[in-house]
Amino acid sequence: MIDPRRLGHVLMTEGLISEEQLEEALKANRETREPLLHALVRMGFLEEEPLAAFLAHQAGVATIAAVSPPPSARGFMAADLARRLRAVPLAATRQKVTLAVENPGDVDPAELRQALKLPPDAVVEMSVATVGQITAALLALYGAAAAAPANGVTKPGGDIAAVREGGE
Helix, strand or coil: CCCHHHHHHHHHHCCCCCHHHHHHHHHHHHHHCCCHHHHHHHCCCCCHHHHHHHHHHHHCCEECCCCCCCHHHHHCCCHHHHHHHCEEEEEECCCEEEEEECCHHHCCHHHHHHHCCCCCCCEEEEEECCHHHHHHHHHHHHCHHHHCCCCCCCCCCCCHHHHHCCCC
């Protein structure tokens, strides 16, 4: 997973937010454990669609216009994992899982394959959706507890480029 400070620096360097906005959102991240992206959107510093497009571009993946998981998706990924990753399973086989995610940098394909007990060569395909789309899809699929962001700061050391592994 990507360190919130690192993600914030990328957003600032690209001119999407100011240094002051980053500092204010990081303060909220530290104090409330609200994910940085959620804080930036809630505070009005970023709009959801441009943010999703930027994250998708950085990761080399597509955005998704609508997140409509099939009811069977609930059985593929546990609610706690979906909540922690802010990921919605859209399709899955033993060789490929397709997800809608808020931030591809928060999903480590190798860890996901292990958590889902998939073979090491299984493809993890991701598309980026907005914070609101992911929240609504998690709510529909798993209920209110899964729709709220997990309490906990993303662990440092991740990299947006890691999501390219296994992609098509």
